[in-house]
Amino acid sequence: MRPRKIMVAAVTVATVTATLVGCGGSGGTGGSSGKPQAGGDLVMARADEATSLLPSVPTDNSAIWIIEEIYDTLTVPSQDGETVEPSLATSWKQSKDKLSWTFTLRKGATFTNGDPVTSADVKFSIEQNQDPSAPFSFIDSIITKMDTPADNTIVFHTKKPWSPIPADMALYANSIVPKDYGGMSAEEFAKKPIGSGPFKFESWTRGSSLKIVKNPDHWNKEVPLLDSVTFTVVPDSNTRATQLASGQIQINEYPAYSSVKTLKNQPNAKVTAFPSSEVDYLGMNNSRKPFDDVNVRKAISQAIDKEAINKAVLYGHGKIAGAYLSPVTWAHNDEIEAPAYDLAAARAALAESKVPDGFTTTLTVPSGDQDLASQAQLVQDSLGKIGIKVTIKKLDPAALVTAKKAGNYDMAFGLYTTDIVDPDEIARFAGSYTGGVHAVYTWFKDPRMDKLAATASSEPKQSTRKAAYDEMQEIVADEVPFIPLFYAPGTYSYSTKVNEFHPGGTGNYFLKNVWLSK
Numbered sequence: 001m002r003p004r005k006i007m008v009a010a011v012t013v014a015t016v017t018a019t020l021v022g023c024g025g026s027g028g029t030g031g032s033s034g035k036p037q038a039g040g041d042l043v044m045a046r047a048d049e050a051t052s053l054l055p056s057v058p059t060d061n062s063a064i065w066i067i068e069e070i071y072d073t074l075t076v077p078s079q080d081g082e083t084v085e086p087s088l089a090t091s092w093k094q095s096k097d098k099l100s101w102t103f104t105l106r107k108g109a110t111f112t113n114g115d116p117v118t119s120a121d122v123k124f125s126i127e128q129n130q131d132p133s134a135p136f137s138f139i140d141s142i143i144t145k146m147d148t149p150a151d152n153t154i155v156f157h158t159k160k161p162w163s164p165i166p167a168d169m170a171l172y173a174n175s176i177v178p179k180d181y182g183g184m185s186a187e188e189f190a191k192k193p194i195g196s197g198p199f200k201f202e203s204w205t206r207g208s209s210l211k212i213v214k215n216p217d218h219w220n221k222e223v224p225l226l227d228s229v230t231f232t233v234v235p236d237s238n239t240r241a242t243q244l245a246s247g248q249i250q251i252n253e254y255p256a257y258s259s260v261k262t263l264k265n266q267p268n269a270k271v272t273a274f275p276s277s278e279v280d281y282l283g284m285n286n287s288r289k290p291f292d293d294v295n296v297r298k299a300i301s302q303a304i305d306k307e308a309i310n311k312a313v314l315y316g317h318g319k320i321a322g323a324y325l326s327p328v329t330w331a332h333n334d335e336i337e338a339p340a341y342d343l344a345a346a347r348a349a350l351a352e353s354k355v356p357d358g359f360t361t362t363l364t365v366p367s368g369d370q371d372l373a374s375q376a377q378l379v380q381d382s383l384g385k386i387g388i389k390v391t392i393k394k395l396d397p398a399a400l401v402t403a404k405k406a407g408n409y410d411m412a413f414g415l416y417t418t419d420i421v422d423p424d425e426i427a428r429f430a431g432s433y434t435g436g437v438h439a440v441y442t443w444f445k446d447p448r449m450d451k452l453a454a455t456a457s458s459e460p461k462q463s464t465r466k467a468a469y470d471e472m473q474e475i476v477a478d479e480v481p482f483i484p485l486f487y488a489p490g491t492y493s494y495s496t497k498v499n500e501f502h503p504g505g506t507g508n509y510f511l512k513n514v515w516l517s518k
Contacts, residue, residue: 036499038225040516044251045234045243047369048397050210053201054190055125055175056134059437060401061417061507064172066231068508070212071175071195074103074122075166077421081277081328081505084170084421088117088196092169098161098460103169105152109219111178112200119148124179126156128186129171135436136173138428142457160458163465167422198224198512207233223512235368235397244269244493250516251494251501256370257315263493270496273317273489274503277326277418277426280318282379282483283404284411287443291410295353297480301339303346303382306485313374318486323473324430326487328505330462331423331469336477338484346386358387361410366397372413404441414440415488417507423469424457430482431472444481 050063055071058064074089089103109117123146130140142162147155156165168174176196181189193201198220199212213228232249234240237256243249245266255263255271263271284291284300291297310318319327323336350356363379365372373392380390390411395403403409418426428435432453433445449472456468476482490503497517503509 034499034517036225036515037518038515039227040518041228041230042226042251042498042511042514042516043230043232043249044253045232045240045249046253047233047235047237047240047366048401049207049233050231051398051401052190053193053204054186055177056128056131056136056173057190059135064419065507065509066210066212067172067175068197069199069229069511070193070197070201071172071177072109072117072197073171073175074105074169076170077167077419077504077506077508079502079504079508079510081275081421084166087170088122088176089169092166094165099158101156101158101162101165103154103156105154106219107152109196110217111182111194111196112215112217113178113182113194114217115178115182116151117176117196118151118179119154120151121176121179122146122154123148125176126174128177129173134173136171136425138434138436139168139171139173139425161460162458163460164420164422164424164457167420168424170420171425172419199229202228209233220512225513225515226511229511235366237368237370241493244495247495249495250498251492254491255493257313257317257491258370258374260315260317260491260493268496269493270498271491271493272501273491275328275505276488276490276503276507277328277505278415278488278490278507279321279324279326279417279430279484280413280415280486280488281321281324281440282411282485283414283440283442284480284482285407285409285441285443286439286445286481287407288410290353290355290359293353293355294479295349296355297483298339299346299349299353299386300383300388301346301480301483302342302349303386303388304379304483304485305341305382306338307341309375309378310486312378313371314486314488317491318488321484321487322477324476324482324484325423325427325469325473326418329418329423329426331427331456331466333470333473335470336473343382343385350386350388358389360389360391362391362393363411363413364393364395364400364403364409365413366400367394368397375413405437407441407443413485414482416440417490419506421506423465424453427456427469427472428453431476439481442481444479446475446479448475 048062051058072088075084076087092103142158145157198218200215202211202213204210209232211230240252244252322338323333325332365376376392432449452468452472456465500513
């Protein structure tokens with residue numbers, strides 16, 4: 001994902017919220033200003049284009065947050081990110097032996113082709129995500145068998161007691177599609193997806209825009225209020241800001257931090273930093289020399305002045321990160337502190353490595369992203385002080401995603417968020433080689449991480465789970481496969497005509513609740 005996306009029932013957002021006070025703009029909470037009005041086309045400009053709308057395929061938030069609008073899952077994260085709520089499933093229950101979960105499906109839910117949503121569709125959908133080639137197959141690999149005793153009943157049998165199943169069923173990759181893709185191949189379905197969500201797919205012009213329109217037959221007749229939503233691809237953050245000021249768009253996803261003060265002074269715009277599970281990091285390709293040397297990785301970690309970057313680039317809106325799990329999850333290990341900025345210690349660590357005199361390398365950043373370009377220059381300057389010569393390489397955002405997936409890079413920035421309200425997903429996604437993206441494309445491999453993740457997810461007792469997650473975070477802090485830089489809020493600038501825009505802690509847009517003032 002510009003691995004942006006993941007969280008369980010005991011999540012708290014207090015820590016992140018505390019970092020947001022300085023970023024709240026006029027109208028700051030994304031709230032309402034009057035009686036809800038139906039109609040209108042909302043245009044959201046984003047830096048990145050979606051990679052695929054087939055639920056089992058993508059790992060990028062640009063795709064994920066659209067998928068969540070056009071498909072339904074059995075459960076859905078609550079907007080505050082503290083629990084899961086009913087969606088296509090109205091209830092669920094674990095068996096007495098703890099080895100199966102029974103979900104009851106909502107009556108009257110239909111796909112946009114008119115077919116009813118049944119347990120057979122659920123079984124087919126989960127099977128697609130269980131394919132070993134699917135990046136989030138690790139989430140459903142615990143399921144050994146699915147029974148469909150009735151059209152509105154699905155039973156998941158698990159290898160062992162598995163606490164996160166209700167949260168796992170809220171994962172976008174577990175979105176419900178029609179059985180056999182409604183008679184289409186997966187490739188055909190991806191071009192004309194059919195879901196049961198509040199919006200339905202309308203059109204997609206690659207490299208330009210993607211449009212979804214209101215699903216008038218959605219089981220929740222009260223939503224959505226918008227007629228349609230158009231997502232445009234505008235990599236340059238200056239252009240997005242200009243488009244918002246001129247009224248061409250209504251939402252600017254992730255405005256440059258340097259522009260926040262100016263945007264707040266615009267009479268027709270709001271700027272809001274929403275509580276988020278986002279962790280920004282510097283990834284290093286552990287499969288390449290010299291990044292396979294932990295002393296090199298430690299030297300880089302100690303040579304980066306995070307406080308300076310937060311002040312100069314993030315304008316103080318970030319919180320310096322220590323542990324790789326965000327403070328929004330109860331599994332966060334708050335005893336892990338970020339390594340101090342210490343050039344002497346960094347030189348000493350490099351001296352212990354196989355490249356004691358330094359080396360040359362590249363840091364790849366997405367073109368058009370002012371913040372990451374500035375961040376890269378500061379890292380380049382810092383590493384130069386310990387003998388590491390860094391060349392900054394720019395790629396368009398899509399090409400950068402492809403390069404990271406292929407392991408064709410040395411260093412690159414990234415971020416991840418959580419899709420579900422249980423730490424299981426993000427703990428494995430970001431920390432484990434088997435977590436779908438090889439530890440956020442660092443190719444870091446440590447069998448201890450897999451063992452601890454399995455223990456954490458099969459134990460019913462939260463204190464036991466917490467101990468396992470604590471140890472996972474300690475391993476990442478010791479082995480430094482990537483460097484957590486900041487815990488960051490989800491920042492958006494948007495028109496004062498936009499009401500009830502509240503992205504959740506998991507990143508979901510919840511556009512079904514949004515409405516436009518006339």
